[in-house]
Amino acid sequence: MVPRAAVLLWADGLPGEAGQPAYPELARLTVTVTSRAELELLLLRVRAAEHLHLLEVVEVPAHVRTVVVLGLADAGVLDGDVTLLAELHRLGVRVLAPIHGHGNAAGSGALDRVDAGLTEHGQVLLAELNAVGMVVDAAGASERATVQMCELTRAPLLISHCVLDADCAVPGAITVGQARACAATGGVIGIGTPATAATVGAEDFLALLERAVALVGAEHVGLGAVAPEVLRGLDGTLRARGWSASDAAAVIGGNAVRVARQVLGRG
Template sequence: MADVDLLTRYQRDGGAFVSVNAGYSPHSFNATMALLAHYRAAVDAHPSMELAASSDDVAAITGAGRIAVVFDLEDSRPLDNNLDNLVTLSELGVRTLLPTYNHANRAGHGCLDTTDCGLTAWGRAIIAEMNAVGIVPDGSHCSPRTGLDMCDTSSGPVIYSHSCMRAVWDHPRNITDDQARACAATGGVIGITGVGIFLGPNTPTLEAMTRHLEYAVDLVGIDHVGISTDFSFDYADFVEELTRNPHLFDASYTRWGAIQWMPPETLLTLGEHLTERGWSDEDIRAVLGGNFYRVAQRAWQA
């Protein structure tokens, strides 16, 4: 488990908002609960951080120059097939959850599957309960059909918290124009990620990120585009595992060598980069957090 102090790398001037992953496809409900307990205690003990239970909390914490922290889950496996666990997870600060992580499970299909049957009845039940308890449905890592079905099913905004545009770079983890339009129609946001292999041929640069941002803005409008870097603070362990056991990973993850991520320090200069490209201050604020904050205001208050 990464040290939460590393999250301060996302803070330069003033406050910051971060979502920490607390579980994905290998994790049971109990394992996720243990991770949440660990991270919540660590955040509580850190002088620069505070857990955010509401969008108002986010505004207050960041307004005071501190880091507001919530949590996310990648895959529905941590639910242990029990919808009631969503209430508990919401109460502990989980604010986004994606039903599938790359591959099919009981909820639906993933982006790396060769078949795509979309969201299942169980997956639809998960989305409905997430809407009820204030957890935002996230289509990242899901198959195109699953993502579209999520948008049809959800009564609130659906997001792609960390996904890039397939029309810019043809990678199975990236989303289609149809997915982006459906997301925007729910009031959701597409968060362009800083993972090199999703931006281009392992190119975690501001220029590559901006190509995806500007394409998405042209496609769905400024109100539905954001950033979410998907930075892995334990990336050295991940790269070592990928190098030692490449057979465990899809070829789309390995063909460009060790995955490169955009460092937090680079991300913090994105605003200046967009200014140099002629973006307005209002549009920059929207993409750097304003749009995701609007989703939080609408969806977290269930």
């Protein structure tokens, strides 16, 4: 199986820059690597690039424009060997989604017809992720597997990109139960726009975001995969809709940083 490294970027202006919000906004880029050598080369390039920093440095200096977080979407790359997590952590990987869409040795995926939940191997994998200090991303896991991860974890979880199934009947949409279980860990659900939607306007996205906040609270909602034009000026847009400065800051990035700070220091 080919490992896939998902690189998340903090972008769009310096904090406090004229005309820009004081909070970095999230953009998503997926980079595919086909070998450990390619993964190491990617990490070397990230470390050498100006204005790029891995999220192992959680406190972002004011002059830094971009922070990169390396993660793996699907634990299949481990081939059942959880001892490889320590090596991946050494190489800079900080986020791992045990299950991504279709089931694997860790458990059932959101696209599977039968939801058998988390396997025994999945439970061992989750415990090791907690132990080494990696963020567990439940995006793409089935409802039962997600709830089980939330019940067993010793650290906050992420569902990095999702929509609520009450809002959008699309494959992989999460249930109210999944959202609340994630929030109960102290975690964050990243609200995005459905991949199946050809166009989703800013107003549609804001409605999705506000319904998620109403369900689990602003302290447990973040940004998922969203078009840059929807994100532009989001802080001002939220404030104009009556959001408090603290809630806007939390959803735009503060909650994700909080989870990173809590989890990355555990290894």
